[in-house]
Structures are given as structure tokens and as C-alpha cells.
Amino acid sequence: MNTVDLVARLRRLGTDLAQVEVKSAAGGLPKDVVESLSAFANGDGGVLLLGLSEADGFTLAPGFDAKSTRDALATACADQMEPPLRPSIDIEEFEGALIVRADIDEIDPVDKPCYVKTRGHHQGSFIRSGDGDRLLSAYEVAQLLANRTQPKHDLEPITDATVDDLDADLVDRLIRRARDRHPRTFRNLKTEEALARLNVLTHVDRQYVPTLAGIISLGSYPQQFLPQLFVAVVVSPGTEIGDQAPDGVRFLDNVTADGPIPDMVATVEETLRRNMRKAAVVKGLYREDRYDYPLDVIRELVVNAIMHRDYSPASRGMHVQIELYLDRLVVNSPGGLFGDVSARSLGTSEQRSSSRNAALAKLLADIPVDAHSNESIGENRGSGLPNAMRSLRQAGMSPARFDVSPGHVRVTVPGHALLGVDVTEWISDLGEADLTSTQDLALAMARVTGRVTNAMLQAWGVDRLAAGAALRDLVDRDLLVGTGGKRYASYQLGDRAFAMADRPAVASSGDTSATGTEGIAADLDAVEQAIAAGHVTARAIEVALGMNYRAVLRRLAKLIDAGRVQRIGQRHSSRQTYRLTKRDTK
Known part of the structure; x- marks a missing residue:
């Protein structure tokens, strides 16, 4: 997440986040910054922002010297930490002034714990807890050393x-x-x-x-x-x-x-x-x-x-x-x-x-x-x-x-679950004893989300050809009806399946009026299903759906803007992941 969006979120929540630490550093580099460095390196990584005052609503800290703070932070990472850290440290322009941003990556598990040299393993090793840093217990330090x-x-x-x-x-x-x-x-x-x-x-x-x-x-x-x-x-x-x-x-x-x-x-x-x-x-x-x-x-x-x-x-x-x-x-x-x-x-x-x-x-x-x-x-x-x-x-x-x-x-x-007990009983009541597991999944998806597409099934690990065959057979059984062209075919419950459903299928989460075309709406649904199925990186979604990588990034951006998907971790990082917002979790 870029700094502007990150600070906007901090202001909206009114507090630090588990993966973000903010310090004003108006009087120079704070002595306890090494604790945050240790905590991020021992955990999942994180972002350190210097030059903003949390007490004043994450506004610019008066008297902050970006250049000297950046240099002091780089020295602390190299000389005060064991093993030494080499994070990306940048001076960024923000709201007419300069602040410092450092992106600290998690270190290799076999090198943990990362600790403050002068304090030793047991007094200098930290981990994030809530929005702060917690000293690792003796048991936790022993666990890391045992690795x-x-x-x-x-x-x-x-x-x-x-x-x-x-x-x-x-x-x-x-x-x-x-x-x-x-x-x-x-x-x-x-x-x-x-x-x-x-x-x-x-x-x-x-x-x-x-x-x-x-x-x-x-x-x-x-x-x-x-x-x-x-x-x-x-x-x-x-x-x-x-x-x-x-x-x-x-x-x-x-x-x-x-x-x-x-x-x-x-x-x-x-x-x-x-x-x-x-x-x-x-x-x-x-x-x-x-x-x-x-x-x-x-x-x-x-x-x-x-x-x-x-x-x-x-x-x-x-x-x-x-x-x-x-x-x-x-x-x-x-x-x-x-x-x-x-x-x-x-x-x-x-x-x-x-x-x-x-x-x-x-x-x-x-x-x-x-x-x-x-x-x-x-x-x-x-x-x-x-x-x-x-x-x-x-x-x-x-x-x-x-x-x-x-x-x-x-x-x-x-x-x-898509295939929860209620949905499973509904499928059984349809009287089709020879349905495949892929067809069960397709019917469940159509009932729970309002529609199902080939790409949505691919997101759950179904082969493209197998998905197409399963959907066509369900149409032949009058359990699904198809709409749209060949490329963007979408399927909804047929009258018989719909009539037997305890709860009518809800409208699709893809808003065709907002996205402009039915194809984009189908892509958005497919990307959501891919994330729900555990493909949480852009590359994993690309492989699961067979979708162009840049197209995946564009669809993710639309879903993030719509509040349906949340970005986790540092933007542009190789470890960038995504998750569905609670509101839209299928």
C-alpha cells in the first residue's frame, strides 16, 4: 500500500496497525525504534513511518529532519541489530513536507531471532502484538534458536x-x-x-x-x-x-x-x-x-x-x-x-x-x-x-x-462454505444421483452467488474443459440456464432447481453497470472465487484462472476500489497478498 493510502487508513482507524509503526522522531531517531525493527523482522515484516505524530492524528511532526533520521535509521539497522538488516529506506514527500518510510522484511526463519545486539537474545528480541512491540518470552526465544x-x-x-x-x-x-x-x-x-x-x-x-x-x-x-x-x-x-x-x-x-x-x-x-x-x-x-x-x-x-x-x-x-x-x-x-x-x-x-x-x-x-x-x-x-x-x-x-x-x-x-450441509441436502433433493463433485460445486455456486461461470469453477481448481462439460450437462438436465456469449457465458439456476431452493439465489456480486461489460463482471467474480479458494497472490490468481497477469492486477484494483477485496502487506512487494472483505466473503 502506498504511503498516502496507508496514512489515510491510519487516520480513519485512529491507531497504528499490526504491520505499521509510526513515530514522530522530531528530536532525532527514537531509541525504541530498534524494538520495532526486531519485531517486524521476527514476524511478517512491516512498515516504519517516521515524521508523523500519532498523538496529533498522524499529521506532520514539526522539526523533523528527514535526511539525518534516514541516515541514523540505516546505521541502526546495520550496526545495532543481529543479524544486520538491510531494509528499503526512502525519503518521501508527503503533504508538502518530507517523511521517512522503511519497509522491513521478515528475515529467514533459521536466522531468527533478530535482536538488539547490546541487549542479547532474551532481552532484545521482540514481536508485534496488536499495534505495539512485545518482548519475546524465554520459551519463544528458545523455540526460535532451536530452529x-x-x-x-x-x-x-x-x-x-x-x-x-x-x-x-x-x-x-x-x-x-x-x-x-x-x-x-x-x-x-x-x-x-x-x-x-x-x-x-x-x-x-x-x-x-x-x-x-x-x-x-x-x-x-x-x-x-x-x-x-x-x-x-x-x-x-x-x-x-x-x-x-x-x-x-x-x-x-x-x-x-x-x-x-x-x-x-x-x-x-x-x-x-x-x-x-x-x-x-x-x-x-x-x-x-x-x-x-x-x-x-x-x-x-x-x-x-x-x-x-x-x-x-x-x-x-x-x-x-x-x-x-x-x-x-x-x-x-x-x-x-x-x-x-x-x-x-x-x-x-x-x-x-x-x-x-x-x-x-x-x-x-x-x-x-x-x-x-x-x-x-x-x-x-x-x-x-x-x-x-x-x-x-x-x-x-x-x-x-x-x-x-x-x-x-x-x-x-x-x-x-458453498457446499454447506443445507446446500448439500438441497442438491440431494434434486434427485440427480450421478452428479459429479464439480457439478455439486457449480450448483452451490449458482445458488449462493447467483451465477456460475467456467472461470469461477477454475478458481476452485477445476480444469477448464471439465468445467465446461459439467456446466453443459447441467443445462441439459434443466438445472442451469445459460446467458451471454460463448466467451462470457454465465449460468443461473433453472426453474426446477430454483423452485426447490430454500433461499432464492442472490444477485451476483459482479455489478455489470459499474464495470461496463458483462465480461469484466465475470472476471471480477472469478477473481473473487480464486481468492476464496486460497489463491491469494496475483501470480497464483493468474495461474488458477489462466488470465493475463496485467488483467489480474486491473481486476484486483477494481475489487479493491469497490471495497470487495483488501490488499495485505506492502504494495509492489513479492509477498503482496489479497483477501476478501468480510462483507463480501462468499
């Missing part, structure tokens, strides 16, 4: 436990899987020797004892030795923790999922299943149950939280918590991201595979879900989250949001 080496907390011996504390059935499953997959390695090994090779057991004083990874994966009751390593599941009657139902109940369900990891995952799935709405869909000869949230997404998020959480001694009093609200599902786990994984890449094709708990990840990839399944608890390939995001798109749901700090990872899946 520089491979932790081995999952290999630590649990000396109070013995081999007899392992579940015999789970051990048998694991050993049989290992011998089937690697007969030369495991065929002639005794059970304890095989378990040691699989990092389930380790030697202590010439005796085998379970490792942390071994006891939490295969233990009969791991919480006997590690009481807080469980998963809590709470179901709220409202949209916040503490909301009460009319009868005063604060939790509709409150479950502690304990036991070994396979049991914890199963308990979480069962708890959420019984607290979600369900719709039955007939596909050919088969009946399929659909829930508010896809079950494979729930499983992936829960396994991911357990597998990648922090297991250092400082975190063993913390548990994974799952929260189901009326409007969202939230998964909280202790410990930040590990390695060079960034929050922006989570769930995308750019996400790198990096395991904080390498032994545990390998072990979960070897443990079968049950005695008769070839499926493992975890897949340990780095594709789990991208697959979960793909499942959300296929279900017509918005992508998950990731809130990451050095001390926690919070994943939020919004509850609104």
Missing part, C-alpha cells in the same frame, strides 16, 4: 516407563508392517531389537526403555508418564470461549482425548463427528455422509498438530486443543514453525517439508490406522496440509488461516 539445529526431544528416554507399558496390539501392527516393508532389515530381529531400530525403544543402563516418541505412539496409557500430552476438544455454543447457551451451558461437549496417538486421533474424530451437522448425498449406488467440515481435513490437522508440536521439557505441560464454534474450527498446538517453513507457504505447493520431531514423524508413517488397513497414521511427506487445503476447495470451503508465533501455531477453518 538452527535438529531437536531430538522425541528420542529422549522416558525412564519411568518399561517395555511392558507399550500396547501389545499396536506393537504387533508396527512390527508386522516393518517386516513386510523391509524384510531384510527386520526379518531376523527380536521384537525389542526391532523396536529399538524403529526408535520406539532406547538403551539406558543396559535396559530398554521407551522413547518419548515410542510411549506417546504405542504406550498403553502415555499420560501416566506425561500427563499433559493429550488433546482437549471443546465445543462452544457460540463464537467465543465462554459464550453460554440459553440454559447457561458453556460447553456443549468437553472431551479429553488421551491414550496413545492412534486413540487420541480416533477420539477427536468421533467427538467432532457427533457435534457436526450431517447431510446424506447419494452418488450412484453409494450414500455419502458430508459434515460441516470434511473428515479428512480434521484428521490431517489433528495429526499434523500432534506430530509437529513442541515436545521440549518446557512445553510438556501444554496440550493440543481443538475448539469447535458455530462459525469455525480451531486447532491450537504449542511451539512455532520449525526450520525454514514460513506461515505464508503453509498449505500451498511452496510449503517445504520440515520435521521438528523427525523420529516421531517417521514412526507415525509406519503405524497402521488399524489392524486391517494399509493406511498410516501420518504420511511424513509434507503433502498433508496441501491435501487438506485441496479438500476444502473441493468442498467449496474457504482455505484455512494460519496464525503463527514463536510459541504457537493456530489453524482456523472458517465454517462458511
Whole structure:
């Protein structure tokens, strides 16, 4: 965002933003500016504006010397910070005077924390919190420093436990899987020797004892030795923790999922299943149950939280918590991201595979879900989250949001969906048992947004030719009617589908009178759907829609001007992203 627009927004809100810090610097460079530099570098980056007075409504600060302040800021970045920072620092003309703008990028995760040299790691490392800077806790600093080496907390011996504390059935499953997959390695090994090779057991004083990874994966009751390593599941009657139902109940369900990891995952799935709405869909000869949230997404998020959480001694009093609200599902786990994984890449094709708990990840990839399944608890390939995001798109749901700090990872899946339970039941009532998932999505889009186009389906990952075939078949079934020319064909619900809808389809968010042509309106709808499907950069939208890059930028500009899309991050940055405004989120 350019400086003029940024200041206009600050004035409108009357306060700093999480990614913007404003200082008057009328008496020279403020001493605490290094705290903001550290906070931005340790977080998602940000903008520092010097020469404006927040106390006076973000107006020009009298007596501000732009040149000397810029030079002092450059020196502070290079000499007072570790690692040194090299941000873009510019003097800009603003309302007849000069101010300084610095765009600070997030540093590489393996170089964190960025700290003030003279204060050291623990007193000089900061992070943004609200519109200010917060000193990182000792635990958060330790988490960032741990990123520089491979932790081995999952290999630590649990000396109070013995081999007899392992579940015999789970051990048998694991050993049989290992011998089937690697007969030369495991065929002639005794059970304890095989378990040691699989990092389930380790030697202590010439005796085998379970490792942390071994006891939490295969233990009969791991919480006997590690009481807080469980998963809590709470179901709220409202949209916040503490909301009460009319009868005063604060939790509709409150479950502690304990036991070994396979049991914890199963308990979480069962708890959420019984607290979600369900719709039955007939596909050919088969009946399929659909829930508010896809079950494979729930499983992936829960396994991911357990597998990648922090297991250092400082975190063993913390548990994974799952929260189901009326409007969202939230998964909280202790410990930040590990390695060079960034929050922006989570769930995308750019996400790198990096395991904080390498032994545990390998072990979960070897443990079968049950005695008769070839499926493992975890897949340990780095594709789990991208697959979960793909499942959300296929279900017509918005992508998950990731809130990451050095001390926690919070994943939020919004509850609104094109293919919600009500819409799914409506599609089932149409009596067309052989509809494809693409056709389900097209009908849902037509009902919820008022129309559907080929490009809108492409935004949710549907191939252009497959989208065209699906739409033509729906027209042949009298479920959709087409309007417009071949290039800008648009489809609305036919009379039969419309009559069976509980709620009539709303008008399209594309305003043809405002944009001038039906083609531009269709493009605007398609770009909105692309953002809703998780394609949040201009380049990603270009690839998803096959639209010219400059055309994508023009459509984004129109949507921003119309208040339908919001720009996130620094303008012209390679990390520039976009999101739908709450008012227009589909």
C-alpha cells in the first residue's frame, strides 16, 4: 500500500496497525525504534513511518529532519541489530513536507531471532502484538534458536516407563508392517531389537526403555508418564470461549482425548463427528455422509498438530486443543514453525517439508490406522496440509488461516462454505444421483452467488474443459440456464432447481453497470472465487484462472476500489497478498 493510502487508513482507524509503526522522531531517531525493527523482522515484516505524530492524528511532526533520521535509521539497522538488516529506506514527500518510510522484511526463519545486539537474545528480541512491540518470552526465544539445529526431544528416554507399558496390539501392527516393508532389515530381529531400530525403544543402563516418541505412539496409557500430552476438544455454543447457551451451558461437549496417538486421533474424530451437522448425498449406488467440515481435513490437522508440536521439557505441560464454534474450527498446538517453513507457504505447493520431531514423524508413517488397513497414521511427506487445503476447495470451503508465533501455531477453518450441509441436502433433493463433485460445486455456486461461470469453477481448481462439460450437462438436465456469449457465458439456476431452493439465489456480486461489460463482471467474480479458494497472490490468481497477469492486477484494483477485496502487506512487494472483505466473503 502506498504511503498516502496507508496514512489515510491510519487516520480513519485512529491507531497504528499490526504491520505499521509510526513515530514522530522530531528530536532525532527514537531509541525504541530498534524494538520495532526486531519485531517486524521476527514476524511478517512491516512498515516504519517516521515524521508523523500519532498523538496529533498522524499529521506532520514539526522539526523533523528527514535526511539525518534516514541516515541514523540505516546505521541502526546495520550496526545495532543481529543479524544486520538491510531494509528499503526512502525519503518521501508527503503533504508538502518530507517523511521517512522503511519497509522491513521478515528475515529467514533459521536466522531468527533478530535482536538488539547490546541487549542479547532474551532481552532484545521482540514481536508485534496488536499495534505495539512485545518482548519475546524465554520459551519463544528458545523455540526460535532451536530452529538452527535438529531437536531430538522425541528420542529422549522416558525412564519411568518399561517395555511392558507399550500396547501389545499396536506393537504387533508396527512390527508386522516393518517386516513386510523391509524384510531384510527386520526379518531376523527380536521384537525389542526391532523396536529399538524403529526408535520406539532406547538403551539406558543396559535396559530398554521407551522413547518419548515410542510411549506417546504405542504406550498403553502415555499420560501416566506425561500427563499433559493429550488433546482437549471443546465445543462452544457460540463464537467465543465462554459464550453460554440459553440454559447457561458453556460447553456443549468437553472431551479429553488421551491414550496413545492412534486413540487420541480416533477420539477427536468421533467427538467432532457427533457435534457436526450431517447431510446424506447419494452418488450412484453409494450414500455419502458430508459434515460441516470434511473428515479428512480434521484428521490431517489433528495429526499434523500432534506430530509437529513442541515436545521440549518446557512445553510438556501444554496440550493440543481443538475448539469447535458455530462459525469455525480451531486447532491450537504449542511451539512455532520449525526450520525454514514460513506461515505464508503453509498449505500451498511452496510449503517445504520440515520435521521438528523427525523420529516421531517417521514412526507415525509406519503405524497402521488399524489392524486391517494399509493406511498410516501420518504420511511424513509434507503433502498433508496441501491435501487438506485441496479438500476444502473441493468442498467449496474457504482455505484455512494460519496464525503463527514463536510459541504457537493456530489453524482456523472458517465454517462458511458453498457446499454447506443445507446446500448439500438441497442438491440431494434434486434427485440427480450421478452428479459429479464439480457439478455439486457449480450448483452451490449458482445458488449462493447467483451465477456460475467456467472461470469461477477454475478458481476452485477445476480444469477448464471439465468445467465446461459439467456446466453443459447441467443445462441439459434443466438445472442451469445459460446467458451471454460463448466467451462470457454465465449460468443461473433453472426453474426446477430454483423452485426447490430454500433461499432464492442472490444477485451476483459482479455489478455489470459499474464495470461496463458483462465480461469484466465475470472476471471480477472469478477473481473473487480464486481468492476464496486460497489463491491469494496475483501470480497464483493468474495461474488458477489462466488470465493475463496485467488483467489480474486491473481486476484486483477494481475489487479493491469497490471495497470487495483488501490488499495485505506492502504494495509492489513479492509477498503482496489479497483477501476478501468480510462483507463480501462468499
